[in-house]
Every structure is written in C-alpha cells, then in structure tokens.
Amino acid sequence: MARINLLPWRENLRKKRQRDFGIAALVSVLVVAVGCAAAHFYIEGMINHQKKRNSFLQKEIAQMDQKIKEIEELEKTKAKLIARMNVIQELQGSRPQVVHLFDELVETIPDGAFLTKLEQKGSGLTMDGRAQSNARVSAYMRNIEASAWLGNPSLKVISNKNENDEELSAFKLNAQQVSKAKDSEQDQGSKGKGGEG
Numbered sequence: 330m331a332r333i334n335l336l337p338w339r340e341n342l343r344k345k346r347q348r349d350f351g352i353a354a355l356v357s358v359l360v361v362a363v364g365c366a367a368a369h370f371y372i373e374g375m376i377n378h379q380k381k382r383n384s385f386l387q388k389e390i391a392q393m394d395q396k397i398k399e400i401e402e403l404e405k406t407k408a409k410l411i412a413r414m415n416v417i418q419e420l421q422g423s424r425p426q427v428v429h430l431f432d433e434l435v436e437t438i439p440d441g442a443f444l445t446k447l448e449q450k451g452s453g454l455t456m457d458g459r460a461q462s463n464a465r466v467s468a469y470m471r472n473i474e475a476s477a478w479l480g481n482p483s484l485k486v487i488s489n490k491n492e493n494d495e496e497l498s499a500f501k502l503n504a505q506q507v508s509k510a511k512d513s514e515q516d517q518g519s520k521g522k523g524g525e526g
Contacts, residue, residue, distance in 0.1 A: 429478045430454075430506055437472035437479060441465045452506045454479070459497040463487060466500045473504050481505040 430449075438444065441461035448455040460466045470482040486501040 426478070426506065433476050433478040437469065437476050439465050439468040439472065442469055449506070454504045454506060455501070456504065457499070457501050459499055461497060463489075463498055466498065466502070470502065476507075478507055479504050480507045 434444070434447070438458075442458060442465040443460075444456055444458040446455075446457035460469070466484065466487060470484065473479045473482040481504060483503045484500065485503060486499070488499045
C-alpha cells in the first residue's frame with residue numbers, strides 16, 4: 330500500500346489561513362481606522378458648524394443689547410421730555426391763576442386794612458398785615474371765604490399793638506388758593522351723582 334504524506338498540504342493550508350486571517354485583520358483595522366477618521370471629521374465639522382452658529386448668535390445678541398441700551402436711553406429722554414411738558418403745562422395753567430390771585434387780594438381786602446407780606450407755598454398762602462381793628466380782620470376773612478379764587482382762611486396771630494404803639498392790629502392768617510376750574514368740575518361731578526340717585 331502506498332503512503333501519502335499530507336504534511337506539506339496541511340502546512341500550506343495553515344499558512345493560507347494565517348495569511349487570510351492577517352489580511353482580514355488588516356482590512357478590519359483599516360475599516361475601523363477609516364470609520365474612526367470619518368466619525369472624527371464629521372464630529373469636527375459639526376463642532377465647527379456649531380461654533381459658527383454660536384459666534385453668529387453672540388454677534389446678534391450684542392447687537393440686540395446695543396439696541397436695548399438705545400431704547401432705554403430713548404425711554405429716559407422721553408420721560409424727561411414728558412416731565413418738562415407737564416411742568417410747562419402746569420405753568421401755562423397757573424398763569425391765569427396768578428392774575429386772579431392778585432385781583433382777589435385787592436378785591437377782598439377791606440378798607441382800613443393792608444398787607445405787609447405775602448408768601449405762597451404751593452396753593453397755600455400766608456399773609457401778614459395791619460388793620461384798624463379786629464373787625465376789619467374778620468371782614469377780610471369773610472371776604473376770603475366768599476371769594477371764588479381764595480378760601481379756607483385761618484387766623485394765626487392777631488395783636489392790638491405793634492412796636493411803634495400805633496393803633497393798628499397786626500395779623501397773620503393763612504388761606505388757600507382755589508382753582509375755579511377744579512371747583513366747577515367738582516360741582517358738575519356732584520350734580521351728575523345727584524342726577525343718578
């Protein structure tokens with residue numbers, strides 16, 4: 330019987346399998362390396378794209394912050410202008426009241442009395458003066474009470490003799506300047522309420 334030596338064939342088969350395994354391993358390593366490189370470049374691209382978006386958003390936010398500051402400055406300027414306009418309107422509205430005040434001061438003061446000092450704080454008036462008698466001061470207070478532009482007289486001080494021993498009574502009284510327009514608005518409001526009831 331003939332003997333067949335299978336060792337060279339087995340050796341060749343083993344070498345072929347080792348070579349195939351090495352090639353497969355090398356191909357796998359290359360595929361993994363290419364995949365990792367592709368993933369790396371893809372992620373780097375996404376990061377760069379996001380950085381560009383973030384930079385764009387930061388620029389837009391900076392521009393919006395600048396616009397907000399400008400709007401705030403405009404609001405401050407607007408508030409100042411409105412305050413000035415209100416002051417001007419109040420001054421325009423009070424111009425006729427000053428004329429009426431001086432007219433009423435002349436019309437309400439009775440004969441035998443005169444003012445030596447007049448102070449105004451807001452709508453409050455403080456009047457210092459001299460009168461021939463206490464009755465003249467009382468008449469002056471009644472005239473103020475009846476006035477359309479003055480009201481709420483309140484006597485603070487009255488003395489019968491002054492430093493020169495003259496026969497004039499010194500007096501000091503307070504009053505309020507009344508706006509006729511406000512009174513007419515209040516009267517209309519009270520009539521409206523009365524009509525509703």
